[in-house]
Amino acid sequence: MLDLSFLGQTILNGLSVGCIYGLIGIGFCVIYNASGIVNFAQGAFVMLGGMITYVLVSLNVPLILAAAITIICVALVGVIIERIVVRPLWDRKATMFVMILATLAAQIVIERATLIVVGDQPKSLPVFTDLPPLRLFGIAIGYQTLWIFGTSIVLIIALGLFFQKTLVGRAMRACAINREAAALQGIQVSHMLALSFALSAGLGAIAGILVTPTQFTAFNVGTPFAISGFIAAIVGGFGRPFGAFLGGLTLGLAQALAVYSLGSGLKNMAALSVLLLFLFLRPSGILGSAK
Amino acid sequence: MSITTGNILEVRGLTARYGEVTALRSADLDLKEGELIAVLGPNGAGKSTLMRSIVGLTSASGDVRFRGELLPRNAAAVAARGIALVPEGRGIFGPMSVEENLQLGAYMINGRGEDYERRLSRVLTLFPRLKERLSQAAGSMSGGEQQMLAVGRALMADPKLLLLDEPSLGLAPKVTAEILETLAELNRSGLSVLLVEQKAPLALKIASRAYVVVNGRISTEIDTKEITSHDQLARYYFQ
Numbered sequence: 001m002l003d004l005s006f007l008g009q010t011i012l013n014g015l016s017v018g019c020i021y022g023l024i025g026i027g028f029c030v031i032y033n034a035s036g037i038v039n040f041a042q043g044a045f046v047m048l049g050g051m052i053t054y055v056l057v058s059l060n061v062p063l064i065l066a067a068a069i070t071i072i073c074v075a076l077v078g079v080i081i082e083r084i085v086v087r088p089l090w091d092r093k094a095t096m097f098v099m100i101l102a103t104l105a106a107q108i109v110i111e112r113a114t115l116i117v118v119g120d121q122p123k124s125l126p127v128f129t130d131l132p133p134l135r136l137f138g139i140a141i142g143y144q145t146l147w148i149f150g151t152s153i154v155l156i157i158a159l160g161l162f163f164q165k166t167l168v169g170r171a172m173r174a175c176a177i178n179r180e181a182a183a184l185q186g187i188q189v190s191h192m193l194a195l196s197f198a199l200s201a202g203l204g205a206i207a208g209i210l211v212t213p214t215q216f217t218a219f220n221v222g223t224p225f226a227i228s229g230f231i232a233a234i235v236g237g238f239g240r241p242f243g244a245f246l247g248g249l250t251l252g253l254a255q256a257l258a259v260y261s262l263g264s265g266l267k268n269m270a271a272l273s274v275l276l277l278f279l280f281l282r283p284s285g286i287l288g289s290a291k
Numbered sequence: 292m293s294i295t296t297g298n299i300l301e302v303r304g305l306t307a308r309y310g311e312v313t314a315l316r317s318a319d320l321d322l323k324e325g326e327l328i329a330v331l332g333p334n335g336a337g338k339s340t341l342m343r344s345i346v347g348l349t350s351a352s353g354d355v356r357f358r359g360e361l362l363p364r365n366a367a368a369v370a371a372r373g374i375a376l377v378p379e380g381r382g383i384f385g386p387m388s389v390e391e392n393l394q395l396g397a398y399m400i401n402g403r404g405e406d407y408e409r410r411l412s413r414v415l416t417l418f419p420r421l422k423e424r425l426s427q428a429a430g431s432m433s434g435g436e437q438q439m440l441a442v443g444r445a446l447m448a449d450p451k452l453l454l455l456d457e458p459s460l461g462l463a464p465k466v467t468a469e470i471l472e473t474l475a476e477l478n479r480s481g482l483s484v485l486l487v488e489q490k491a492p493l494a495l496k497i498a499s500r501a502y503v504v505v506n507g508r509i510s511t512e513i514d515t516k517e518i519t520s521h522d523q524l525a526r527y528y529f530q
Contacts, residue, residue: 167394167395167403170391171395174387174395182384183365184346184348184375185370185399185444186371186398187367187398188367
C-alpha cells in the first residue's frame with residue numbers, strides 16, 4: 001500500500017539533495033559561461049567546504065564564523081586553480097579535453113592532499129539548528145533541510161540580482177555571450193575568469209557546508225558530487241545557472257524516487273538514466289543550453 | 292574634414308599569421324588626428340585581420356603606436372587607451388537589452404554617473420531609434436538598428452579613435468548611408484576614424500585617404516579625390 005507520508009518524505013529529501021546538486025551545477029555554468037571551460041575540480045570545492053569547516057569547528061571556531069572563513073578560503077583555492085592550472089592552458093588555447101583532464105588532475109591533487117592532512121575517516125558537522133524536526137502531514141522536516149532550501153533560494157536570488165543588476169555581473173554575462181566583444185569594451189576577460197572560479201568555488205563550498213551535517217564529508221566525496229552537479233548542469237541546459245538548479249532538483253527527485261520504489265542500490269542508475277533520457281530526448285536541457 | 296595635427300595611429304610592419312597562413316604582411320599605416328580614412332580591399336584580403344591586430348584581438352608582430360606610444364597586445368588595455376572597434380558582425384550582446392549593451396560600452400567609467408548620462412544622451416541623440424528600444428533585447432532588433440547599437444556602444448567609451456570593420460555588411464543601402472553620414476558627422480566633430488569597407492564607393496564618399504589591401508599587403512595608398520583614375524582599384528570595385 002502506498003505510504004504517502006513516506007513518499008512525501010522521500011520527495012523532500014530528494015529536493016533537499018537536489019538543491020546541493022543544483023548549487024554545484026551552477027558552479028559549472030558560471031565558469032563555463034565565463035571561459036568555455038568545464039571545471040571538474042568543482043567537486044573538490046564541495047569537499048573542501050565541509051572539510052575546512054569541520055577542521056575549524058574542531059578548533060572551537062563558532063560554526064558561522066568557520067563557514068564564512070571556509071567560503072573565503074575555498075574561493076581563494078578556486079582562484080589559485082585558475083591561476084596555476086587553467087590560465088596557462090587557456091592562454092595557450094588548450095582544447096576542452098585538455099582542460100577537463102587538467103581540472104580533474106587538480107581535483108585529485110586536492111583530494112590526496114586532504115587525505116594526507118586529515119586522514120581517510122569520514123567527518124561530519126553539527127546541524128546548524130539543533131531542534132527536533134517540524135512535522136507536517138506526517139513528514140519530518142529537519143531544520144538542516146530548511147537551511148538547505150533557504151540558503152539555496154537566497155543564493156539563486158542573489159546570483160540573479162548579481163548577473164542582472166550589477167555592472168560586473170553584466171560584464172560576466174557579456175563574456176559568456178561574446179568574449180572578444182567584451183574585451184573590446186575594456187572588460188579584462190581574464191579577471192572575469194578568475195572571478196568566475198572564485199564564485200564557483202564559493203558556491204561549491206556553501207554546498208559542502210550545507211550538506212555535510214546531513215551526510216558526512218571525506219577526502220573522496222568530491223568526485224560523486226562533481227558528477228551529480230555536472231549532470232544537473234546538463235539536464236538544466238548547460239550554461240544556464242537557473243537551469244542547473246532545476247536540473248539539480250530533477251536529479252535529486254529522480255534519485256529519491258528510485259530509492260523509494262526500487263531500492264537504494266539503484267540510485268545512481270536513476271541519475272544516469274535521467275541524464276541519458278535528456279541527452280536522447282532534449283539534449284539542450286530544460287531551459288536550452290546557453291551556447 | 293577637420294584640421295589635422297600629428298598622427299594618432301602609426302602601424303609599422305604589422306604581420307599576423309593564422310597557423311601557416313600569413314593573413315597580414317608587414318602592414319604600414321598612418322592616421323592623422325581628426326582624419327577619416329578607409330581601408331579597402333576584396334573579401335579575405337586581410338582588412339579585418341589588420342583591424343583585429345591593431346586592437347590586440349589577433350596576435351601579430353610589428354608596432355602599433357597610439358599618439359606615439361606603443362599599444363599593448365591586449366584588447367581591453369587597448370580600449371582603455373581610448374580606441375574603440377566596432378567589429379565585423381557588430382559583436383552586440385544579443386540576449387542583453389540595448390541599455391545593458393550601452394552601459395557595457397561605458398564599462399571603463401563603471402557604467403554610471405554624470406559622464407555616463409552625458410554619453411548616453413549623446414548616443415541617443417545620434418541614434419534616436421535606440422531610445423525607443425532601450426529595454427528591448429539587442430538581438431531582436433533589425434540589422435541596421437544593431438549596427439547603430441554597435442556604433443553607439445563604441446561611442447559610449449568616448450573614444451579618441453574609432454575603428455569600424457565593415458559597418459555596411461548585410462544592411463540596406465539607405466541604412467548604410469545613414470550610418471556613414473553619422474560617421475562623417477562624428478569625424479567633423481573631431482573624432483579620428485579608421486573605416487574598413489568592402490563597398491569602396493560608400494567609403495570613398497566620406498574618407499580623405501584610403502589604403503588598399505590585397506593578399507594581406509597594403510598595396511596602395513590613395514587620395515580619394517584621385518580615385519576615379521586609379522586602375523587597380525577600378526579593377527576591384529568599379530567593374
